[in-house]
Amino acid sequence: MYNFIINSSSPKGRRAVQVLSKELDKRGLEYKFHFTSYAKHAQVLAGELADLGEKNIIGIGGDGTFHEIINGINNLSDVNVGFIPLGSGNDFATAAGLPKHNIKKALKNIINGNIIKIDYIQFENGPRCLNVAGTGLDIEVLNKTLAMRRLKGKPMYLWALIRVLKNFESYKLSVEFEGQKKSYECIMIAVANGTYIGGGMKVSPYSDLSDGKLNLVVIKMVERKKIKYLLPKFLSGKHIDMYFTEHYLVDRVKISSDIAYKVQLDGEIYSNLDFDCYVVEKGINMFSG
Known part of the structure; x- marks a missing residue:
């Protein structure tokens, strides 16, 4: 059946x-x-x-x-x-x-x-995420897209992204992973199982859905006047090797802040969710081609 x-x-x-x-x-x-x-x-x-x-x-x-x-x-x-x-x-x-x-x-x-x-x-206090979880710029962009009905997919995300970047303020976050703890002023942090967000933006180009690892991608804040010039790198995935990006393969990630930032899981926005998650290796049986 x-x-x-x-x-x-x-x-x-x-x-x-x-x-x-x-x-x-x-x-x-x-x-x-x-x-x-x-x-x-x-x-x-x-x-x-x-x-x-x-x-x-x-x-x-x-x-x-x-x-x-x-x-x-x-x-x-x-x-x-x-x-x-x-x-x-x-x-x-x-x-x-x-x-x-x-x-x-x-x-x-x-x-x-x-x-x-x-x-x-798997998030420690409940929800699962199939593709990408994150906080920062992606939250601001998702909120902006809720007001846009004429565009869909990547064009909608681009429209929202350009508008959000005009007044974007960095997120101040602490990240714990693999025995390390680092603090960042960042544009966004993504914990990726999949590769794309926003209808085709290649946030984590090295991700593999079946490697038993999560890809932690930290995009650090840069001078505001440089952001618009770096945008094409982000759209194509070339940001991953740039000076403002840190990338790690991890089993577990915990992200915290003094500010109650929202979190997105697969494009769904969560409030009051502790960003404490880990990979469940080969936990889904999926029909494939």
Whole structure:
């Protein structure tokens, strides 16, 4: 049985139902659609399905939907999860090499039944993160994008990024990892399992979803007048080898501050979340091509 969690209120969701029904019926496969009707409903549905013993749970949507699904399933190691990426950013899908906005191809990968094991980020006090967790500039940009509806994906992120940088103030953070403790005035810190944020910004170009490590990327504050010239480096991933960036492979990271900064996990903003996380090696069974 294939269980699809989907938001039927979106045009893409309605089209996906039509395409998937036709393809699955043609193959004589058992399936069921589970429709979300409120915020975080995908998390609830995924948990209920897993608790009932369902083994194949597939999310249809974007990074936010996938984030909800992995946080809803208690027994992740007992379930096969699949992702059909139809979101505006699809950053995790890009890192994982999943077909984006191609329902038939994504379904074919799932039906073929090839399962790979990938890592995820576990926060000490609860949530999981599939792709990238961070604080700093990415929080400011995400807040700005909430007011923008005309643009989507990378253009929206760029629009917000340019506006945020005009008045951006550095974040003052302490970081503990691998027996070290360092203090920074920084533009942002990312703890990455995946590679991209913001619809294709290559924040952690050396990340590997299955290497059993997290990539800690610290982008230190530079003179304000230099920021706009360094922006193309950040967009392409070339910032990783620049003088203002520190990069480490770690098992665990703790980030703290005297200020209660917000944190983003897979593009979802959390308030009052302690940034204390570690890698769970090969903790997710994922349908792959």
